[in-house]
Amino acid sequence: MSWLRSPATETQITHGGRLWLYVVAIMVMVLLVLPTLLVIPMSFSASQYLEFPPRQWSLRWYESYFNSASWMQATATSLKAGLMTAVFSTPLATMAAYGLHVSRSSHAKWLTMLLLAPMVVPVILIGIGVFYSYVKLKLVNSMLGLVLAHSMLAVPVVMLVVGSALRTYDMDQERVARSLGASPLRAFLLVTLPQIKFSVVTGAVLAFLTSFDEIIVSLFVSGGPNSTLTRNMFNALRDQVDPTIAAISTLIIAVTSLLLVFTQFAGRKKES
Amino acid sequence: MTELPNARTLRRSALFERWSLLGLVAPALLLITVTMLLPVGWLFYLSLLSDAGEFSLEHYQRMWEHPSYARTFWTTFQVSFLTTAICIVLGYPLSYFLSEIPKRAANLCMIAVLLPLWTSLLVRTYAWLVLLQRRGLVNNWGIELGLWEEPLALVHNLAGTLIGTVHVMLPFLVLPLYSAMRAIDRNYLRAAANLGASPLRSFWLVFFPLAMPGLVTGALIVFILCLGFYVTPAVLGGGKVIMVSSRIANDIEIFFNWGAASALGVVLLVLTVLLVLAAGRLVRMDGVLGGGGSK
Numbered sequence: 001m002s003w004l005r006s007p008a009t010e011t012q013i014t015h016g017g018r019l020w021l022y023v024v025a026i027m028v029m030v031l032l033v034l035p036t037l038l039v040i041p042m043s044f045s046a047s048q049y050l051e052f053p054p055r056q057w058s059l060r061w062y063e064s065y066f067n068s069a070s071w072m073q074a075t076a077t078s079l080k081a082g083l084m085t086a087v088f089s090t091p092l093a094t095m096a097a098y099g100l101h102v103s104r105s106s107h108a109k110w111l112t113m114l115l116l117a118p119m120v121v122p123v124i125l126i127g128i129g130v131f132y133s134y135v136k137l138k139l140v141n142s143m144l145g146l147v148l149a150h151s152m153l154a155v156p157v158v159m160l161v162v163g164s165a166l167r168t169y170d171m172d173q174e175r176v177a178r179s180l181g182a183s184p185l186r187a188f189l190l191v192t193l194p195q196i197k198f199s200v201v202t203g204a205v206l207a208f209l210t211s212f213d214e215i216i217v218s219l220f221v222s223g224g225p226n227s228t229l230t231r232n233m234f235n236a237l238r239d240q241v242d243p244t245i246a247a248i249s250t251l252i253i254a255v256t257s258l259l260l261v262f263t264q265f266a267g268r269k270k271e272s
Numbered sequence: 273m274t275e276l277p278n279a280r281t282l283r284r285s286a287l288f289e290r291w292s293l294l295g296l297v298a299p300a301l302l303l304i305t306v307t308m309l310l311p312v313g314w315l316f317y318l319s320l321l322s323d324a325g326e327f328s329l330e331h332y333q334r335m336w337e338h339p340s341y342a343r344t345f346w347t348t349f350q351v352s353f354l355t356t357a358i359c360i361v362l363g364y365p366l367s368y369f370l371s372e373i374p375k376r377a378a379n380l381c382m383i384a385v386l387l388p389l390w391t392s393l394l395v396r397t398y399a400w401l402v403l404l405q406r407r408g409l410v411n412n413w414g415i416e417l418g419l420w421e422e423p424l425a426l427v428h429n430l431a432g433t434l435i436g437t438v439h440v441m442l443p444f445l446v447l448p449l450y451s452a453m454r455a456i457d458r459n460y461l462r463a464a465a466n467l468g469a470s471p472l473r474s475f476w477l478v479f480f481p482l483a484m485p486g487l488v489t490g491a492l493i494v495f496i497l498c499l500g501f502y503v504t505p506a507v508l509g510g511g512k513v514i515m516v517s518s519r520i521a522n523d524i525e526i527f528f529n530w531g532a533a534s535a536l537g538v539v540l541l542v543l544t545v546l547l548v549l550a551a552g553r554l555v556r557m558d559g560v561l562g563g564g565g566s567k
Contacts, residue, residue: 008372009372009458009461013471017471021365021368021369022369024365024366024369025365025366025368025369025370028362028363028365028366028442029366029381029384029385030384031362031439032384032385032387032388032439032442032443033384033387033388035396035399035400035403035439036387036388036391036395036396036399038399038403038409039395039398039399039402042402049407050402052409092299092300092303093300095296095297095299095300096296096297096299096300096301098296099293099294099295099296099297100297102293103290103293103294103297104290105290105293105294107294111294111297111301114301114304114309115297115300115301115304117304117308117309118304118308120544120545120548121308121312121541121544122499122500122517122537122540122541122544123500123502124500124502124517124520124521124537124540125312125315125500125520125537125540125541126308126311126312127521128315128520128521128524128530128533128534128537129308129311129312129314129315129537130307130308130311131524132311132314132315132318132530133307133310133311133314148303148306148307149307151303151307152303152304152307152308155300155303155304159300184289184292209390212392213392213393213394215393215394215502215503216502216503219521220524230392230394233394233398234394234503234507237394237397237398237401237507238506238507241401241402241405245398246398246402249392249394249395249398249399252392252395253391253392253395256390256391256392257390260390
């Protein structure tokens with residue numbers, strides 16, 4: 001117990017005097033992580049009430065997920081929409097971030113604010129606005145409409161990631177390439193892009209997740225055969241606690257973690 | 273006086289470069305204009321039309337006169353305010369703890385803060401729904417430990433909404449607060465101690481004011497996000513906690529009343545923008561946004 005009496009800082013506080021802080025902080029961290037993690041063992045419960053710890057283990061909720069045509073179709077829609085959003089929004093946002101970074105125009109600040117607006121405007125307003133215009137444009141329940149709306153939400157995310165990479169990148173390298181006769185495009189592709197590649201990939205992964213996790217816009221503009229996973233989950237949640245969702249949640253947690261670990265791993269490898 | 277041809281070419285190529293750079297921004301700008309600016313502008317227009325299709329302020333007038341709207345706004349503010357307060361109570365000690373332990377350990381602990389951010393919002397909301405229901409884990413444990421006897425109603429009410437919302441918002445408070453606290457030069461505290469201040473006094477007079485910008489930033493972000501929050505309150509509130517977003521969705525899904533929904537949306541947007549601008553006055557927002565993006 002000598003640790004409790006040892007000083008915590010160079011001033012007068014001991015670890016013992018700070019014990020309350022350690023307890024509170026650790027409790028808050030447990031509170032942040034535990035609820036999500038508890039869903040994983042509960043999804044393997046055989047009971048309708050999702051006990052913890054499960055008295056009987058079973059895969060019945062996974063069976064009910066994989067055997068359901070509507071859940072499978074919704075999963076396919078979400079994966080497709082996510083991939084297409086990443087493919088569509090990443091180049092757009094990278095171009096914009098690069099243009100704004102290099103530009104010395106006085107309008108650049110306004111343009112940045114405009115492009116980041118989807119992060120500030122309440123999503124519910126975007127949701128009903130997009131719904132209204134899609135009714136007019138006959139894009140409701142279409143994959144194209146869904147991907148366009150999700151790309152709009154993903155552009156600011158990718159822009160921020162790529163933009164912050166560009167700020168730490170030394171633009172002189174590109175100027176050297178230009179002065180040696182490379183065209184602007186060639187200089188960007190051969191000199192700049194390889195160095196911000198990791199951020200562009202991270203941006204693409206985040207764009208995928210933005211679309212995959214998106215709920216409100218999907219609620220309004222996706223439906224029928226193009227109904228997304230989140231839309232079906234949300235509607236199922238409003239009715240009752242369907243244990244199948246525990247299985248789906250576990251799968252989503254697994255896929256998301258794998259994706260992010262992969263991104264981190266790819267980044268480490270690039271740096272070394 | 274004639275210019276040298278060289279200077280003219282240079283100027284022209286500079287102009288060309290400037291336009292081609294703005295051209296790089298154009299596709300993204302077009303996307304955002306078509307899928308966001310125009311639709312939201314259209315809603316603004318709709319909010320100014322009466323049910324008969326004439327220009328009027330009746331939707332805004334109704335909002336002012338009908339007590340049910342006042343109740344919706346009151347609920348929204350109540351939830352946002354309480355969530356922000358609880359986040360501060362929980363997030364301040366956590367951020368302080370993280371800023372005091374060695375950087376390596378702090379980075380490890382940060383996983384606990386970042387993990388919820390990476391996990392799907394719907395998954396986390398579902399988790400709380402399962403844990404808090406009548407026969408859920410929290411009620412079972414509470415009864416087994418003898419804390420309460422009857423199962424408590426923890427979801428489909430204000431309590432459930434607050435629990436879920438705080439869980440979602442806490443990382444948004446901790447991230448800016450922690451980075452502000454980490455940046456504080458601990459020599460100031462040593463100096464205060466050296467001059468005879470007690471730990472409590474040096475915390476209150478030196479550390480707390482220095483961490484204030486981080487706290488204000490985090491609290492504002494949480495409050496602004498809460499105002500327009502839809503998913504978690506809609507699920508965990510179970511139709512009993514109607515915030516502005518839920519009401520907008522109901523107006524469209526149940527009543528097909530575009531005018532009323534748009535007017536509410538416009539008010540929500542104006543409130544949000546005002547708060548963002550106020551926040552920009554108080555703290556430098558662009559640094560926060562950039563910092564958030566790189567994490």
